Amino acid sequence: MALKEVKIFKDTTLLGKYRLCSIIGTGRTGVVYLAEHISLGEYRAVKVISKHTADHRQAYQEAMILKKLRHPGIPIIYDVEEDVTNYYLIEEYLEGKSLYHIVNTEGPLSMAMIVSVGIQICRLVDYLHSAKPNPILYLDLQPKNLLLCRDIVKMVDFGQAIFLNEVSSIEKRYGTVGYAAPEQYLDEDLDERTDIYAVGELLRFLRGREDEKCFSGSKKGGDLTAIIKRCREEKREKRYQSVKELLEQLELLEHLLNLQTACGRQKITLPSLTIAVAGLSPGAGATHFSIGFAQYLTILGYPCIYEERNSSGAIMEMAEYLGCQPDSAGIVRVCGCDLRPEYGDWVKFKEPEGLWRVYDYGQDWKSAGDSCCDAVVLVAGGKWWNIKEAEKGADNIKESPGWYLVCSQATGRCRLRLSVKGAKKRCLKAPYFADPFHLNSDAADFYKALFTSITGLPKGRGRGVLRYLKGKVGAFTEKLQR
Structure with missing residues (x-):
């Protein structure tokens, strides 16, 4: 049975306690519904996976991974149910818009926002790669799988995620075109650097892929363009060798941007009005x-x-x-x-x-x-x-x-x-x-x-403060270039 044959309609009561409200996402293996827990009056995300799909057992793999994770950027899995035709993953419902929707409706993000989102993505991926005792590869980093919930990045759809020590047992490989690393299409080993490639493609998408020259952080290449280029190297040994290394570069760039902003428009903390x-x-x-x-x-x-x-x-x-x-x-x-x-x-x-x-x-x-x-x-x-x-x-x-x-x-x-x-x-x-x-x-x-x-803010600012800030900008620029 193809995915489109999973027929569950609005207002259907599922498993005796969930009222389905609307479809909030579709994927290769299932459909995700917004559902209301009838007794609690709370919303849940219910992923429905037909047992007739070729990879329906991936539902259990996804559940096994999610149940081990506790991170504010990753949805909680409440339950796993099944009936004759389907598996059901009951997850925390996250309010927000996908990065795909935001960029396609509102245009590329600002430089500061791209770096902030990139840092949050790297911290999420680093959390997965640092999981004990078995690191986790996500393997499907793409803008539809990342939500922005009031400026906080949330990661959804762990359908392709796998424990690192089980990578060699994958029978079929899948990847989103434009984001999957070259090795995902070949009979080569997958590792943490496979996710790093996708991070680079994500950053490139957020700034507008048609503009390869935008957002220079320095004149000698220690900028976002250079970071993206290194992530997207075809040969893995030329990429960042860990997400921590990539994260450090993005955090340095964020500090540099903050200092540059302070030089041009010194932000002063004010009470809300x-x-x-x-x-x-x-x-x-x-x-x-x-x-x-x-x-x-x-x-x-x-x-x-x-x-x-x-x-x-x-x-x-x-x-x-x-x-x-x-x-x-x-x-x-x-x-x-x-x-x-x-x-x-x-x-x-x-x-x-x-x-x-x-x-x-x-x-x-x-x-x-x-x-x-x-x-x-x-x-x-x-x-x-x-x-x-x-x-x-x-x-x-x-x-x-x-x-x-x-x-x-x-x-x-x-x-x-x-x-x-x-x-x-x-x-x-x-x-x-x-x-x-x-x-x-x-x-x-x-x-x-x-x-x-x-x-009532003053229009000017002290020259001594500006000299100090500009010196800091130079120091951070040199560190980025190294």
């Missing part, structure tokens, strides 16, 4: 501004969530269009930005701590003002015919130091008459930018000015 946003008229651009500001804070390295506090339904409409599902906290992730739709007062979620928050009140600027947020931003139209509206907003911020006025998509003819001392510094013109999820340089400069004004 809440910003309320409201438009002064329909179409002023409050939602566009709010999403852009949340995305800017996220890019800057401050964990942030945008919350819809109006009845427009824009975020849920966006999620439905992109096929995004809210997680257990009601949050939808779009292009790396966390968004929470308006659910109503009767829906309560466990609130994550330490986040910056941008509340979008739509046109209800009075509620925004009464919200007790750290800052209130009023958004007005920025065209010359919006002058009266903008000046009305300026009047509202005169006696409120924590209030700001933003003229959206402002033109040069938008000139405000401000009579109160200090109010002018809290009135900003926002340039036109088409996509709040992908900020251009003008948008980034605008948000930087607003961020600096709200937080």
Whole structure:
């Protein structure tokens, strides 16, 4: 029986306790369903493997491997069941999107994110390779098998994983084209370096395979390109000889990037703040501004969530269009930005701590003002015919130091008459930018000015600090090149 003949339908009750909700993945040997444990009210991932498939015994191999593993990046296996036709692996359900989905819908990851993800993948693989008494080879590292759950990498589908001392007993070899090492297609021994090859292909996929020259960390090749090239060497003796060696190089590169960032944009630790946003008229651009500001804070390295506090339904409409599902906290992730739709007062979620928050009140600027947020931003139209509206907003911020006025998509003819001392510094013109999820340089400069004004950060930085940081950059660059 072929895989497609495993017929289990939505709302089927499985094994008397699991209600199947939807298909969340398919593979060579089975179908993975999202299922609800009826008694506990918790979700599980149920992998269904037909006994008629040629490699159905791999289900037990996968179960034997998973039951020995305890790592936050690897799903827990709760149970293994079977009936006349199928085996069932009951596993922890992990909320997140695959790296394949993220790159194909949102584009290549940033340099910092690629290195962070690469480090997490290496730590997972090193955990498998260091398993006692028998190391484990994963043998199917590819972007569909790695989930990003709120920036944490999770590894799923251990269908090809095998104990190192059992490699010689493999009757059939499988591998994902474009990620499997050359030796997986040949009658050659497999070892830890086989997984290292796949790590290189993964890193190459995350940055966009068509761009072989991007993301140089140094001028002499001690960069991500050189790391990927060494992982992907056809001859295993030329690759990194252990994942620990590869991990060390990625961690050095991460330190280098952090120091380079500090030289150009010294990050200062700040307490999380809440910003309320409201438009002064329909179409002023409050939602566009709010999403852009949340995305800017996220890019800057401050964990942030945008919350819809109006009845427009824009975020849920966006999620439905992109096929995004809210997680257990009601949050939808779009292009790396966390968004929470308006659910109503009767829906309560466990609130994550330490986040910056941008509340979008739509046109209800009075509620925004009464919200007790750290800052209130009023958004007005920025065209010359919006002058009266903008000046009305300026009047509202005169006696409120924590209030700001933003003229959206402002033109040069938008000139405000401000009579109160200090109010002018809290009135900003926002340039036109088409996509709040992908900020251009003008948008980034605008948000930087607003961020600096709200937080009160100084614009300059000491020359002595810069000299020290640049010296560190040089030291790490030399170490990478060695």
